[in-house]
Amino acid sequence: LQMHEKAQQITVATLGERHPSAAATYSNMGISYHSKGEYDRALQMHEKALQIRQATVGEQHPTTANTYGNMSNAFFGKGEYDRALQMLEKALQIYLSTVGELHSDTFMTYINMGSGHFKKGEYDKALETYDKALQIQQATLGEQHPSTANTYCRVASVHDSKGDYDKALQMYERALKIQVAVLSEQHPHVAITYVNIGSTHEKKGEYDKALQIYDKALQIQLATLGEQHPGMASTYNHVGVIHYRKHKYDQALEMYQKALHIQSAIFGEEHPDTAITYVNMGNTHSGKGEFDKALAYHERALRIWLATHGELHPDVATCFSNIANTYRLNGDSDKALEMHHKALRVANETLGELHPLVASIFCDTSLIYSSKNEYDNALQMLTKALEIRLASLGEQHPNTAMTYDNMGSTFQRKGEYDKALE
Numbered sequence: 001l002q003m004h005e006k007a008q009q010i011t012v013a014t015l016g017e018r019h020p021s022a023a024a025t026y027s028n029m030g031i032s033y034h035s036k037g038e039y040d041r042a043l044q045m046h047e048k049a050l051q052i053r054q055a056t057v058g059e060q061h062p063t064t065a066n067t068y069g070n071m072s073n074a075f076f077g078k079g080e081y082d083r084a085l086q087m088l089e090k091a092l093q094i095y096l097s098t099v100g101e102l103h104s105d106t107f108m109t110y111i112n113m114g115s116g117h118f119k120k121g122e123y124d125k126a127l128e129t130y131d132k133a134l135q136i137q138q139a140t141l142g143e144q145h146p147s148t149a150n151t152y153c154r155v156a157s158v159h160d161s162k163g164d165y166d167k168a169l170q171m172y173e174r175a176l177k178i179q180v181a182v183l184s185e186q187h188p189h190v191a192i193t194y195v196n197i198g199s200t201h202e203k204k205g206e207y208d209k210a211l212q213i214y215d216k217a218l219q220i221q222l223a224t225l226g227e228q229h230p231g232m233a234s235t236y237n238h239v240g241v242i243h244y245r246k247h248k249y250d251q252a253l254e255m256y257q258k259a260l261h262i263q264s265a266i267f268g269e270e271h272p273d274t275a276i277t278y279v280n281m282g283n284t285h286s287g288k289g290e291f292d293k294a295l296a297y298h299e300r301a302l303r304i305w306l307a308t309h310g311e312l313h314p315d316v317a318t319c320f321s322n323i324a325n326t327y328r329l330n331g332d333s334d335k336a337l338e339m340h341h342k343a344l345r346v347a348n349e350t351l352g353e354l355h356p357l358v359a360s361i362f363c364d365t366s367l368i369y370s371s372k373n374e375y376d377n378a379l380q381m382l383t384k385a386l387e388i389r390l391a392s393l394g395e396q397h398p399n400t401a402m403t404y405d406n407m408g409s410t411f412q413r414k415g416e417y418d419k420a421l422e
Contacts, residue, residue: 023052023063030070037272037308039077046071062105065094072112076119079313079350085116104147107136111151118158119314121355121392126158146189149178153193156200161356163397165204172197188231191220195235203398207242214239230273233262237280244284252284272308272315275301279322291330298323314357317346321361324368333368340365356399359388363403366410375414382407 030045046067053064068091075084088109095106114129130151137148156171176193183189198213214235221232240255256277263274282297302319309315324339340361347358366381382403389400411419 023049023056023067026052027067027070030074034070034074034077037077039074039309042074042077043071046074060094060097062095062098065091065098065105065109068094069109069112072116076116077309079309079315081116081120081351085113088113088116102136102140104140107133107140107147110136111154114154114158118154118161120351121161121357123158123162123392127155130155130158144178144182146179146182149175149182149193150189152178153196156196160196160200160203162393163399165200168200169197172200186220186223188221188224191217191224191231191235194220195238198238202238202242202245207246211239211242214242228262228265230262230266233259233266233273233277236262237277240280240284244280244287247287249284249288253281256281256284270304270307272304275304275315275319278304279319282322282326286326286329291326294326295323298326312346312350314347314350317343317350317357317361320346321364325364328364328368328371333372336368337365340368354388354391356389356392359385359392359399359403362388363406366406370410370413373413375410378410379407382410 026045026049030042030049033039033042033045050064050067050071053061053067057063068087072084072087072091075081075087092106092109092113095103095109099105110129110133114126114133117123117126117129134148134151134155137145137151141147152171152175156168156175159165159171160168172193176190176197179187179190179193194213194217198210198217201207201210201213217235218232218239221229221235225231236255236259240252240259243249243252243255260274260277260281263271263277267273278297278301282294282301285291285294285297298319302316302323305313305315305319320339320343324336324343327333327336327339344358344361344365347355347361351357362381362385366378366385369375369378369381386400386403386407389397389403393400408419
């Protein structure tokens with residue numbers, strides 16, 4: 001960032017504020033701020049670049065479209081997915097009119113739009129958009145290309161979120177085959193795909209298989225990236241989650257400490273990536289019944305996300321929900337309800353009422369009402385969750401099945417056994 005700032009000072013002094021080179025440097029500064037998680041500062045830089053490019057090369061120019069793409073990344077970081085998609089739509093129209101459909105900038109914009117729909121929980125739209133990108137990639141790059149493999153991984157992640165785990169694994173295996181053929185087995189991208197495959201096996205409840213695959217990823221990352229790399233920290237977090245699922249809490253914490261050590265050295269202790277590790281540590285301490293420690297980690301994560309994202313961000317909603325669950329497990333129903341209401345408000349405002357996260361918050365809230373023997377309120381929450389999951393995930397999703405199961409258990413506690421069996 002300091003180097004970009006020096007370059008900017010020289011460029012402005014020699015060429016003037018409105019020179020295309022000044023726009024390029026502002027863009028670089030914006031990307032640097034984005035990497036630090038300072039999304040508002042990143043937007044300020046990208047907006048300066050946009051003003052210069054609109055004045056010098058015009059709206060209908062690829063570099064202007066590129067700036068819209070950079071702005072979309074900052075909005076994604078802020079959790080403002082609709083704004084991000086608006087920027088990408090502007091970029092797409094420019095690319096289509098200037099470089100055409102069969103261009104790398106065009107398919108990358110489709111990929112980013114697919115990611116936006118994915119983040120919004122609009123899984124079918126995401127698949128449709130990724131398919132457009134794939135068609136262009138296959139026509140211009142061919143099937144055996146790393147970029148094509150990467151898009152298969154994105155398609156796989158959507159199927160994973162839809163609960164179509166076997167389809168997800170098919171797509172990941174397809175990507176892996178391409179990556180091994182063109183990049184070799186010992187490549188960081190291969191490691192990432194192994195991590196994704198492991199994550200899908202984790203969701204299928206195949207924990208030992210997931211651990212084996214994560215170990216493959218770690219060996220590749222260690223050989224190619226070294227111990228002190230963010231990718232290593234991410235994989236350690238995944239391994240920790242498996243141990244957490246298996247109730248091996250001390251082993252989970254050991255993995256999280258490794259991740260935290262790397263992240264603190266690279267990013268510092270107040271970075272959004274570090275916050276993810278704090279969340280995992282908080283969940284694990286909750287599993288151990290150490291609720292004060294759990295709350296301390298969750299609140300630390302919340303402070304980081306509030307400082308970097310502001311309150312209206314999906315990560316903040318998730319953090320409020322984690323804190324609520326910790327209060328619930330510790331028997332403080334009133335505090336738990338207060339936190340869930342905060343989580344629900346943020347999730348509704350940032351993601352919309354039909355997002356899977358909103359359904360999860362309703363389900364968690366139902367557990368509080370059940371613990372208070374307020375079964376009608378619990379059923380009201382579960383009914384709302386079911387409506388969302390049927391609309392966003394469909395009838396045949398594991399989370400939908402879980403909601404039906406929870407409703408059955410609640411009817412059983414009410415003594416309405418026939419309804420429970422339905």
